[in-house]
Amino acid sequence: MEENALENSKAVLNSERITLISKALENKIFVPFKFDTPEFFPPVGHPRTIEYFFKVVLHQFGFWYLDNERWSGSMFAIIDNQLLKGSDFIWRSATKSLMNNEEEITNFLDEEGNCPLPMLKEHRDLTEKFSRFIFEYPAEKIIEDSNSSKEPLKRLMEILSNAPGYCEDPYRKKAMLLAMSIANRPEQFLKGRNGRHLEGWEPVVDYHIQRTSLRTGMVEILDEDLRKRNIERRVIEAKEEDSIRRATYDAMIQLSNRSGLSHAAIDYLFFQARSRCPEAGEPRCAECLFNAVCAMRKDLFQPVFRTTAY
Numbered sequence: 001m002e003e004n005a006l007e008n009s010k011a012v013l014n015s016e017r018i019t020l021i022s023k024a025l026e027n028k029i030f031v032p033f034k035f036d037t038p039e040f041f042p043p044v045g046h047p048r049t050i051e052y053f054f055k056v057v058l059h060q061f062g063f064w065y066l067d068n069e070r071w072s073g074s075m076f077a078i079i080d081n082q083l084l085k086g087s088d089f090i091w092r093s094a095t096k097s098l099m100n101n102e103e104e105i106t107n108f109l110d111e112e113g114n115c116p117l118p119m120l121k122e123h124r125d126l127t128e129k130f131s132r133f134i135f136e137y138p139a140e141k142i143i144e145d146s147n148s149s150k151e152p153l154k155r156l157m158e159i160l161s162n163a164p165g166y167c168e169d170p171y172r173k174k175a176m177l178l179a180m181s182i183a184n185r186p187e188q189f190l191k192g193r194n195g196r197h198l199e200g201w202e203p204v205v206d207y208h209i210q211r212t213s214l215r216t217g218m219v220e221i222l223d224e225d226l227r228k229r230n231i232e233r234r235v236i237e238a239k240e241e242d243s244i245r246r247a248t249y250d251a252m253i254q255l256s257n258r259s260g261l262s263h264a265a266i267d268y269l270f271f272q273a274r275s276r277c278p279e280a281g282e283p284r285c286a287e288c289l290f291n292a293v294c295a296m297r298k299d300l301f302q303p304v305f306r307t308t309a310y
Contacts, residue, residue: 010223011244013251017217020293022258028289032264033271035181040091042098044186048105053185054139055106056094057178058130058165060087061308062119064207064279071233071304074279077116079109089116122308129164143182143189152190153179153200169309171249176204180264201263203252206310208274209267210248211302215277217295218251219244231299241305 035041035053042049063075063086075086079093090108097105106127108115117123142159149155160166160175169175182189183198192198203209213219214230221227226240256263269289277283283298285291 009243009247010226010240011219011221011247013247013254014217014220015254017293017295018251018254019258021216021218021290022255024290024293025259025261030261030265030269032180032184032262033268034184034186036186040088040095042095046098048098049185049187050139050143050182050189051134052094052098052105053178053181054134054142055127055130056090057174057181058126059090059106059108059117059123060174060177060206061310062117062122062306063087063090065118066235066304066306069235071279071301075116075118077110079111081111086117119306119308126165126308133163146190147193150193151200152192153183153198156190157200165308169307171205171245171309172202173204173206173310176202176263177267180204180267184264203249203256203263204267205245205249205252206271207279207302209252209270210244211279211300212270212273212277213248213251214244214300214302215283215294215297216290217297218255219247221300227300230301230303233301233304235304235306238305241303241307244303 036044042052046052065072065075075089076083077086077089078084079089079096082092084092089110093108093110094105097107106123108117108123110116115123137159142156146152146156146159156179157172157175160172160178166172166175166178179190179198179201183191190198210219214221221230221244223240226236229236252263252266255261256266259266261269273288276285276288279302285294285296285298288294
């Protein structure tokens, strides 16, 4: 077991468990998500696709409700007669607005014309701030400048380090998710120079990856009081959340290094796992790839912490 970089950390990564998980991934093929599923994403070749991803990834956070300082449920909303969970709703709603040629694609309206997002004020504030930024520095220009540099991904991260909604997160979850979406789309908007692979990828650490990392045992909570509050799905403090997230970030780096899988492939693998190891309901362990090597800590949960980072 190894402690993460923070002193007196309340959560650590478990290298032995990471080794077991990485071995379960050996000789298996996992590919990154291409972000081109019909209905949820713009059709290949749509002229506003780059703008779309810059604006919509910005809003990939906070799809859950809080009641009396406890997590009380995931966000669902109806659009086009479909009941969709938070992230799926965001994609579908924005794509619908895009295909209707609406100038503003991030109103995120449900079937009744209301915006159901739990952190509505934060979404609206970021829309306003990011709109000013992207007016001065259009998304297409950002991609052009990134691709013309020696290290396109590094350059994109540098630009986003000044972009409201992307710059605040030290772990760059949304920034990396944006890079993955535009790099893995069929159009390959972001690409390495002279046919080389893009270098500099980092983990995309969200709720799902933290929950799965805790339940599998790749990350362990050492502090008993924090562990108790995690199980009870109670709000935790910023330093406690950072301890869990930092350990998860480090665990994902080790998992990528040991398994040989890209961070994009790992992100998609763990995002898909939300259906088998959900926030609500009993995990379906028999269907999980990690069943034989999992610590089975099914009572553990993701950090309950309000943030615009994820």
